[in-house]
Amino acid sequence: MSVSPVDDGLWCRRFHPAPDAAHRLVCFPHAGGSASYYLPVSTALAPRVDVVAVQYPGRQDRRNEPLIDDIATLADHVYDVLRSWDDRPLTFFGHSMGALVAFEVARRFEREGSGPVRLFASGRRAPSRYRDENVHRRDDDGIVAEVKAMSGTDDRLLDDDELIRMILPALRGDYRAVETYRSAPGATVACPITALVGDSDPKTSLDEAQDWEKHTSADFDLRILPGGHFYLNSRAADVLKVLDDHFAAQAATRGA
Known part of the structure; x- marks a missing residue:
């Protein structure tokens, strides 16, 4: 299904154009x-x-839109929008579920002969590494407990019943998308991949992060930082340094 360019404002947010x-x-x-x-x-x-x-449907100002609880379908929609944004070199950064979406969007770009110059896959095991998880089948309290355990959302916000009712559908749909995702056998991208992971992430072991190497035909780099699943909340400066170094290298290559 093709998404009209007029929908770009729904899907793509540029806080500082x-x-x-x-x-x-x-x-x-x-x-x-x-x-x-x-x-x-x-x-x-x-x-x-x-x-x-990227702003997925079903949250914040898009909360009244139907959720997309399938990674492949979500990647199709995102690709349809982003393919009109490739007037300059693209770099992808995805955290957790976002790493899978970024990987699948990169594959769609490459099928058409383009693609990102690098994929940063953060806080997510390689697409070929599977765990039998069923968070999306839990009751509401079970999903909230999972989110609190991952420390990705301020606990004070999760104690707000009205807010909980607003975000639970998106959480459940996203967990369903992640937990039912299966990578195509041997799926790879041609761009380099940098995997980033917290050294105490309960959702991604170092071995599971290392296996992103199997999903690229180019260079691979693994960065291990202190912290859990949301290590990047406390190590933002380190993550930004990784990105700064990447863009500096890109600039040097273009200027060579």
């Missing part, structure tokens, strides 16, 4: 997450990098 930037970073949120999670990244990198954060 940088029309003269040489590079574009596309950020993909985690389960239950929204584009605004990447506001600090946009603040830090603009105007050197044009940062675009």
Whole structure:
């Protein structure tokens, strides 16, 4: 299903538009997450990098739209929008569920002969590494307990009943998408992959992160940082340094 370019404003959020930037970073949120999670990244990198954060349906200002609880379908929609945003080199960064969406969107770009210059896969085991998980089948209290355990959302927010009612459908749908996802056998991308993982992440072991290497025919790099599943909340400066180094290398290559 093709998405009209007029829908770009729904799917793509540019908090600090940088029309003269040489590079574009596309950020993909985690389960239950929204584009605004990447506001600090946009603040830090603009105007050197044009940062675009993807907004999935079913949350914040899109909360009344139907959820997409299938990674492949979500990737189809995101690709249909992003393919009109490739007027400059694209870099993908996805955290947790976002890493899978970014990987699948990159595969769709490459089928058409283009694609990102690098994929940063954060806080997610490689697509070929499967765990039998069923968070999406739990009752509401069970899903809230899972989110609290991952420390991705302020506990004070999760104690707000009205807010809980607003975000639970998106959380359940996203968990369903992640937990029912199966990578195509031997699926790879041609761009380099950098995997980032917290050294105490209960959702992704170091071995599971290392296996992202099997999903690229180019270079691979593994970065291990202190912390759990949302290590990047406390190690934001380290993550931004990784991104800064990447864009500096890209600039040097283009200028060579």
